[in-house]
Amino acid sequence: MSILVDKNTRLVVQGITGREGEFHTRQMVAYGTNVVAGVTPGRAGQTAIDGKVPIFNSVADAVKATNANTSIIYVPAPFAPDAVREAAAAGIKLIVCITEGIPANDMVATYAYVKECGARLIGPNCPGLLTPGQAKVGIIPGNIATPGPVGVVSKSGTLTYEAVDALTRIGLGQSSIVGIGGDPIIGTNYIDALELFQADPETKAIVLIGEIGGNAEQDAAKYIGKYVTKPVVGFIAGRTAPEGKRMGHAGAIISGGEGTAQEKIEALQAVGVTVAELPTDIARLVKEALSK
Secondary structure, three states, X not given: OOOOOOOOOOEEEEOOOOHHHHHHHHHHHHHOOOEEEEEOOOOOOOEEOOXXXXXXXXHHHHHHHHOOOEEEEOOOOOOHHHHHHXXXXXXXXXXXXXXXXXXXXXXXXXXXXXXXXXXXXXXXXXOEEEEOOOEEEEOOOHHHOOEEEEEEEEOOHHHHHHHHHHHHHOOOOEEXXXXXXXXXXXXXXXXXXXXXXXXXXXXXXXEEEEEOOOOHHHHHHHHHHHHOOOOEEEEEEOOOOOOOOOOOOOOOOOEOOEOOHXXXXXXXXXXXXXXXXXHHHHHHXXXXXHHO
């Protein structure tokens, strides 16, 4: 099983003719993802990726012609909110926005519109999703993942890759990998992913990777305490981060003494989550949790 993306995903790439869009579409096609269309205004009738992917002027045209059900956005920040809205308006139900640098104010109204349309947004400023052996929607390296029982949800792209690679090396595959992004305003959060992993019968354990800033990890801890029966292993980045300095992601900042790593660690431990001190400990702790 899997969550969110699988072999039935029919993907349209917004911004397919840009440098990043073309590069990562090639990787997704090579992985076996069913990329059915690309969108670049003014390029309708052309093709991309060595003639394999037809290009359309709009997402609506792409959906009508190909029955695309998922969109991924490689569009520069000034235009990305409009791209998200276009996908939602066209009836796309899963929208993945890789773009970073989108102002939080722009995302507030955009996310409200996405919800109004009944769609799900992943991101922005995220690495996307990967269901090993089925579909890669984003920039997560496919070669480090393998099918298995561990669900992974993370704010950090690089730490996601570290954790997944370590899990694979220790013999633990992944059901799905979800990078939710580290911006202050994102679509899908930890609780959304936890709910999906809890309901997935093939996911036997969950890895949750967080960082300083905000209270999303504390909210996740409350949810875990009430609803999650599967073992959860956590890691929180930023234990030594100074207050008031943004660390990496736009949302990774300790403000007014709140959002510290220690607060998040204590909240997770209080509901039975095993929290790793180092990223390299995550895979071992998952294996121990499953063995129990």
